Amino acid sequence: MTIRVVIADDQQLVRAGFRRILDAEKGIAVVAEAADGLEAIEAVHRHDPDLVVMDIRMPKLDGIAATRQLLREERRRTRVLILTTFDLDEYVYQALSAGASGFLLKDAPPEQLVTAARVVAAGDALLAPSVTRRLVEDFAQRPPPGQHPPAAVNSLTAREREVLLLLAQGLSNARIAAHLVVSEATAKTHVSHVLDKLQLTDRVQAVIFAYESGLVRPRARD
DSSP: OOOOEEEEOSSSHHHHHHHHHHHHTTTTEEEEEEEEEEHHHHHHHHHOOOOEEEEEOSSSSSSHHHHHHTTTTTTOOOEEEEEEEOOOOHHHHHHHTTOEEEEEEETTTTHHHHHHHHHHHHOOOOOHHHHHHHHHHHHHHOOHHHHHHHOGGGGGGGOOOHHHHHHTTTHHHHHHHHHHHSSHHHHHHHHHHHHHTOSSSHHHHHHHHHHTSSSSSSOOOO
16 A cells, blocks of 8 residues: 655755655655645645655744644544654654654654654654654653552553553564563554553653653663
8 A cells, every 4th residue: 555645844855855755665655745834734634645744843834733733633544754853852742742653853864764654654653763862851851740640551451551661661562572472463462452541642652651640760861
């Protein structure tokens, strides 16, 4: 099945570069371009793509606001991959909180963009390593959360709670399976149950939930 993509960026040369990279890949097709957040929303409504590659700083409506508006629509299946030059904590957290499933910097090599597009469109989540580090550092600087985790955690079995903690460490399904000594298919099923019970969209949201609820505490920095 072909992954249908909308590219949203206010720079025409950047859009053209992204289009050239993605259109060159088998199974990926760029169906529209947008120069700002409003055009991105319009393009999604018109083409119903699988993925939007979304810049953050755009005129009229920025990428974070556009992402938030798109993903709060009922039955919206489109996924969002944030691509930006700004490796700043405030943008990372805002983008993920808005519902984006991936976050890459524009200086990433082309093959990483292609991989990210496939991973995010498939329903998983992806963060650049530097982004993951900054996200955890951001949580480390916040006041300690309350002593009691959200009630939703009580719906998890002991094994599912363990899986949530492993997700918060950034482990893949294969590494979770190895840690639990189960098959990768079983690990994937556990992950799906955790996301369903906690009403989370993907692994990124699971990481945020685990840290915000106090189930995981960032390690103190030296």
